[in-house]
Amino acid sequence: MAKTQPKRENQYIKKTTPTLEERGISQKQLLQKAQRTENDEFYTRYEDVEKELNMYRKSVWKNKVVFCNCDDAVNSIDTNTSAFALYFLRNFTVLGLKKLICTHYAGKVDLFNQGPKGYIFTKYGFNAIDKKKEYPKNYTGSFDDPLSLKILHEEADIVCTNPPFSRAIDFWKMMIESGKKFLIISNITNPITLAFVPYFREGKVWAGYNRVDEYLNHKREIVRAAGSWYTNIPIKNRPKYNHLKILPLKEIPEKYKKYDDSKMLVVDHCYIPSDYKKPFAVSARPILNGLLEKGYQIVENQYFPCVNGKQGFRRVLVKKI
Numbered sequence: 039m040a041k042t043q044p045k046r047e048n049q050y051i052k053k054t055t056p057t058l059e060e061r062g063i064s065q066k067q068l069l070q071k072a073q074r075t076e077n078d079e080f081y082t083r084y085e086d087v088e089k090e091l092n093m094y095r096k097s098v099w100k101n102k103v104v105f106c107n108c109d110d111a112v113n114s115i116d117t118n119t120s121a122f123a124l125y126f127l128r129n130f131t132v133l134g135l136k137k138l139i140c141t142h143y144a145g146k147v148d149l150f151n152q153g154p155k156g157y158i159f160t161k162y163g164f165n166a167i168d169k170k171k172e173y174p175k176n177y178t179g180s181f182d183d184p185l186s187l188k189i190l191h192e193e194a195d196i197v198c199t200n201p202p203f204s205r206a207i208d209f210w211k212m213m214i215e216s217g218k219k220f221l222i223i224s225n226i227t228n229p230i231t232l233a234f235v236p237y238f239r240e241g242k243v244w245a246g247y248n249r250v251d252e253y254l255n256h257k258r259e260i261v262r263a264a265g266s267w268y269t270n271i272p273i274k275n276r277p278k279y280n281h282l283k284i285l286p287l288k289e290i291p292e293k294y295k296k297y298d299d300s301k302m303l304v305v306d307h308c309y310i311p312s313d314y315k316k317p318f319a320v321s322a323r324p325i326l327n328g329l330l331e332k333g334y335q336i337v338e339n340q341y342f343p344c345v346n347g348k349q350g351f352r353r354v355l356v357k358k359i
């Protein structure tokens with residue numbers, strides 16, 4: 039009798055996705071990454087662009103090439119057009135612009151559904167960058183793509199955009215190193231975030247006029263995130279100086295001044311001592327309101343007050359000059 043063959047075990051190898059360990063990433067990092075990518079797809083509302091840009095003198099824009107390097111522009115429907123591009127297109131003549139260049143990144147979520155494109159507008163009309171045969175095949179539309187960098191360095195006078203939150207550090211570094219003027223939206227905590235503090239400390243950037251709290255997601259629903267305008271365009275008589283309460287220390291209400299476990303003075307609610315000679319700790323708010331233009335300087339890029347052994351929120355140390 040023929041020997042019965044042993045029943046063959048199923049040979050399927052269960053296909054699994056690599057573990058987080060194999061991918062060298064923790065659960066927390068994965069969630070943060072997803073969150074960052076999602077946060078990149080926040081779009082600026084037209085009214086926020088208009089409110090900020092209307093604050094600057096017309097001479098800032100006159101005869102200038104404006105580069106929106108995280109935006110594309112053109113769609114017959116306004117809601118499908120970047121608010122930055124729309125503002126500059128609508129005000130092209132009034133501002134006396136020489137040129138508007140908009141480039142767009144071919145990311146995963148693409149509100150404007152444009153792909154990696156670029157457009158150049160002048161008073162004579164507009165051109166897609168590719169039509170001028172300047173648009174390399176492998177162009178990604180990224181702000182750090184060689185073509186985008188060429189436009190930045192060789193053509194742009196002012197960069198104006200809301201860059202991806204997840205690439206803010208690279209974007210700021212690129213902008214500061216370029217020496218070009220810029221007006222951009224970024225996180226409201228940047229004045230006390232280690233990667234950005236040196237730029238504020240060295241006077242290479244300051245807050246614009248307004249904060250930005252509402253954006254649109256890709257479904258065009260309102261989403262909230264705390265942002266602010268930042269620029270290196272001079273701002274004279276900043277209206278928010280009025281929010282700073284610069285007073286002799288003894289006149290600052292007790293509840294807004296305390297000494298931490300290291301005897302460091304910590305002030306809140308935009309109260310600033312006018313007669314205190316030593317460094318003291320402040321939050322981002324007074325810096326956004328122009329404290330560094332009022333005779334104070336950052337002396338320590340990062341400080342965490344500790345009260346009764348409990349660590350408080352991040353601050354920077356400032357000192358009267």
Ligand SMILES: C[S@@+](CC[C@H](N)C(=O)[O-])C[C@H]1O[C@@H](n2cnc3c(N)ncnc32)[C@H](O)[C@@H]1O
Nearest residue numbers: 078080081082108109143145180181200201202
């Ligand atoms: C915060 S959204 C703002 C979009 C637009 N600037 C606005 O204000 O409505 C950031 C945009 O940058 C895009 N982006 C992501 N990475 C980019 C990169 N490397 N270069 C250029 N844009 C990028 C995202 O896809 C997203 O559309």
